[in-house]
Amino acid sequence: MKMNKLGRTSIEVSQFCLGSMTWGTQNTADEAHAQIDRAVDAGINFIDTAEMYPVNPISEETIGRTERIIGLWFERDMRRDEVILATKHSGEGLSIVRDGAPISSKTIADTVEGSLRRLRTDYIDLYQFHWPNRGSYMFRKNWDFDPSGQLMLDTQEHMEEALDALQKEVKRGTIRAFGLSNESAWGTTKWLETAERMGGPRVASVQNEYSLLCRLYDTDMAEMSLQEEVQLLAFSPLAAGLLTGKYQGGKVPAKSRMSLSADLGGRRTPRAFEAVAAYLDIAKRHGLDPTQMALAWCKTRPFMGSIIFGATTMAQLETCLGAVDLDLSADVMAEIGAAHRQHPMPY
Structure with missing residues (x-):
């Protein structure tokens, strides 16, 4: 398992990260523990969660x-030192957490x-x-984003007070x-500038959606990542399961994410299925599993820190x-590039 340093910290994380957002709804505790056991045995040392999970x-x-x-x-296992653990503080607007209060030094x-x-x-x-x-242009808000x-x-005042509170936690x-x-x-560069000026904790990573179907990160964010040494932690690298092919032809497998969220958070569009078909064809031609x-x-x-994937079954x-030991050929990469040009941002 390849390991990557997280930003400018001394923390090293595995190239793949085990996501956890189904644990507690779609998965039992025993199933989740079995997943952690298997992932750690496979060389994954990184688990991502959030206070608001499960979904x-x-x-x-x-x-x-x-x-x-x-x-x-x-x-149970007393193996805390074997895991790099990431969690998240919910932002403004989630009414069932702190009555929707924004992130602040008070929270x-x-x-x-x-x-x-x-x-x-x-x-x-x-x-x-x-x-x-x-606010954010993520979650399909990019189509009508207005800052x-x-x-x-x-924003500056918030960043200053939040970094001061975070520095106290570091201490x-x-x-x-x-x-x-x-x-x-x-936003990321403002956090970086503010931390440099104040001496607060420097941003080490950005966790944004990224996959063959969602490549918003490829321009300004990519440049920021490489120049500022702030890696991407990619969530939804399988586009909520679309890229596995399991939803093609109108299929909705029992207990799948689409069975619980019909539009997959705005990802279910006709163009998405067309794009998936193109990638499935590439995988088939080259004898690859599409996932x-x-x-x-x-x-x-080049900006990837870790790829966060989730599973509901072993x-x-x-x-x-x-995928850990799979390296794609130049031919496959070229065909993927061509498919992206034909099917850009399908949702």
Whole structure:
């Protein structure tokens, strides 16, 4: 398993990261623990979660359940030192967490403590802000994104007070590194500039959606990543399962994500299925598993820190692990490039 350094920190994470957002709804604690066992045995040292998990659906009754499941694994096996653990502080607008309050110096300490308690650990390796207070063009909002209502002074004040609160957590030893999620190039560089000026924790990573079907990261964010040494942690690298091919032809497998979220968070469009068909054809021509091809392609991106994948069955997990040692040929890469030009941003 290839290891990558997280930003300018001393933390090294595996090229693949085990996602956890189904643990507690679609997966039981025992199933989640079996996934962690298998992933660690395969060389994965990185687990990503969030205080709001599980999803599908998000509910007041299940908030925090995924962190509790991971905490039970730590308590059971006493293998905390074998895992790099990332979790997230929910942003403004999620009414069932802190009544939708924004991220602030008033929320950070208590939110960190809540995660530590559920995770049954005394430190978090990577603490991330799930989405920015000012809003984001992620989650299909890019089509009509309008930042004209943002006030730069408010954003700057928020960043300063948040970094001050985060630095206190670093000094307490409760967090080792700081990361962003669903962020823009401008937002990330403002965080970096503010941290440099104030001495707060420097952004180590950005967790944004990235896959063959969603390549918003390929321009300004890519440049920022390489110049500032802030790697991408790619979520939804299989486009919520679309790239596996399991939804082609109108199929909706039982207990699949589409069976729980009919439009896959805005990803289910006619053009998406056309794009998937093109990638499935490439995989078939070259004798590749489409899931493994999609994940292996992510490995080729120069800004990649780790690829976050999730599984609801052990068979799915094994398929994903097959991408660890898969290197795509120049012919496959060229065909993928051509398909992308024919099917750009299908959702």
